[in-house]
Amino acid sequence: MLSTVTTPTSPADAAVLDALAPEGGRPDGGSDAAETAVRIMVAAADAFAERGFSATTTRDIASRAGLSPAGVYVHFASKEVLLFELSRRGHLRARDLLVAAARDAADPTEALRAIIGGFSRWHAEHHQLGRIVQFEFRHLGPEHQEQVLDLRREIDGVVADVLAAGVASGEFDVEDVRGTALALLSTAIDVARWYSPGQRRTPESIERLYGELAVRLVRRHAG
Amino acid sequence: MLSTVTTPTSPADAAVLDALAPEGGRPDGGSDAAETAVRIMVAAADAFAERGFSATTTRDIASRAGLSPAGVYVHFASKEVLLFELSRRGHLRARDLLVAAARDAADPTEALRAIIGGFSRWHAEHHQLGRIVQFEFRHLGPEHQEQVLDLRREIDGVVADVLAAGVASGEFDVEDVRGTALALLSTAIDVARWYSPGQRRTPESIERLYGELAVRLVRRHAG
DNA sequence: GTCTATAGAACGATAGAC
DNA sequence: GTCTATCGTTCTATAGAC
Known part of the structure; x- marks a missing residue:
């Protein structure tokens, strides 16, 4: 059974649902309560992405x-717990995507292409969740901020590791590894800010x- | 007389004030009403940057x-008019910075270095106003959004023009000029999201x- | 032009019936 | 587990004295 537990009412909802669901469907078939919780999360993701956390009312979500x-x-x-759950799940999925892409690549060059391309594409396809993850962080409580920061450090580490591997292998020529990793992540993250569906650019063309x-940016120059 | 009309209570306030003031000081000496209006704008910039537009109360600003x-x-x-005034002035200053940097450069390579470095530095030094300008856009009313979008298109155009000039001169090798301009602007804009003063990175090192x-990223490769 | 006081609406969250 | 009803608070913005 591969269908989702709720009926998405729009492609955007489907994207949110995809990024929220535990991997590989729902082994238990999904209780009614879990279905409703997911439906609330999708509703909250819609609202937070559209209006921002503070401008969203619990009445709107409901x-x-x-x-x-x-x-x-x-x-x-609370509304804050709902934001945390969206933020946590979004970071988890993005991290897993990067780790898998880096692991499966043949060399640092292909790994870098895969993780930055893939991360950029993720922020386009999941631009609602991406906006929440990247731009509503400050509305989390202090202890929830800490948990999310741990996940972010993992993500930064994946990019820095690939750059370091490429420098070690001689494929890359990078003076400031952490600074370059930051700039590369910025291009991907900022996609969530400017992307909107139905534009000329597609998630696939952005990835490429x-x-x-x-x-x-990092390739060693001839000569 | 080069001193500012109000007394900044922090370096951050001084940066906001610098970006808000009309060019070259205040010829009229500044009326009391104008001074108060500027003080309100600095207060609002502090609050909007710290909490976001919707989470900021007019009581807090006051x-x-x-x-x-x-x-x-x-x-x-209204609160929205205050946001618009900050957003408008911020965009104007950023645009003027880019136009001047592009004009004064000797060639497209130095122009690109100056505008992307300078724009990045601006988003660090003026990260409060940068956050407002880049991330609170959606809280503007429709007609104010249109006015700000016009300024944004000017900024995008400056970068695209420099890239096109470099391609024409043979200094650059760029397949997708608008896409590359977008990615370069993203690195600079995203500085406003992650930068905070007192870090290891300084506005100067970010610029470099x-x-x-x-x-x-755009230089023609040997061979 | 600034104040005190407050109108009028909306908010997050809870109580208690079913 | 969902509802109706509402508590207690807070919000933007205005009225009117000085």
Whole structure:
């Protein structure tokens, strides 16, 4: 059974759902409560991405999820907890994507192309969740910020490791590894800010261009 | 007389004030009303950058400016108008910086280094205003969004023109000029998201690194 | 032009019936 | 687990005295 547990009402919802779901579907078949919790998360992701965390009301989330305002609090203790859950799951999926792409690549050049291209594409396809993950961070409470920061450091580390490997192998010529990693991540992250579907650029063309630019930026020059 | 009209209480306030002031000081000496309006804008920039537009209350802005809640409305019709004024002035200064840097450069290579390095440095030094300009855009009303978009298109055009000039002169080898311009702008804009003062990286080191990376990215390869 | 006071609406979250 | 009803707070913005 590969279908999703809720019925997405838009392609954007499908993308959010895809990024929120545990890997490989739902072995237990999904309880009613879990289904409702996911429906609330999709509704919250819609609203947070559209209006921002502070401008989103719990009433808005509830009505998008087809619930009364009180219905949300059975599944999430507060609006901030809901933001944390979206942020945590989004970071987990993005991290797993990067780790897998780096692991499966034949050499540092292909690894860099895969992770920067893939991360850029992720921020286009999942631009709603990407915006929340990258731009609503400050609205998390202090202890939730810490948990998310740990995941971010993992992500930064994957990029820095690939750069270091390429320098060691002689494929790359990079003076400031951490600074260059930061700049590369910035190009991918900023996609979530400017991308919107139905534009000229597609997630696929963004992946190709940004992966290629990353390789160009660090490749050792002839001569 | 080169001193500012208000007394900045922090280096961050001084940076905001610098970016807000009309060019070259204040010929009229500054009326009391204008001074208060600037003080409100600095207070609002502090608050918007720290908490975001929606999470900022007019009471917070007023108290930071040393006024009662009602005092703000003598100078600005609404919180949204205050955001627009900050956004408009921030975009104007950033645009002027880019236009001047591109004009004064000897060749496209130095022009690109100057505009991307300078734009990156601007987003570090003025990271408060940079955050507002780049990340609070959606909270502007529709007609104010349009006015700001016009300024953004000018900024995008400066970068694309420099890239096109470098391609024409043979200094650059760029397949997708608009896509590359977008990626370069992203690295600079994203500085406003991650930069905070007192870090290892300084605005000057960011300018050097990001200017150099920009040139590396587009330079024609030997062979 | 600044204040005190407050109107009028909306907010996050909870109580208690079913 | 979801509802209706609402508590207690906070918000933007305005009225009117000085």
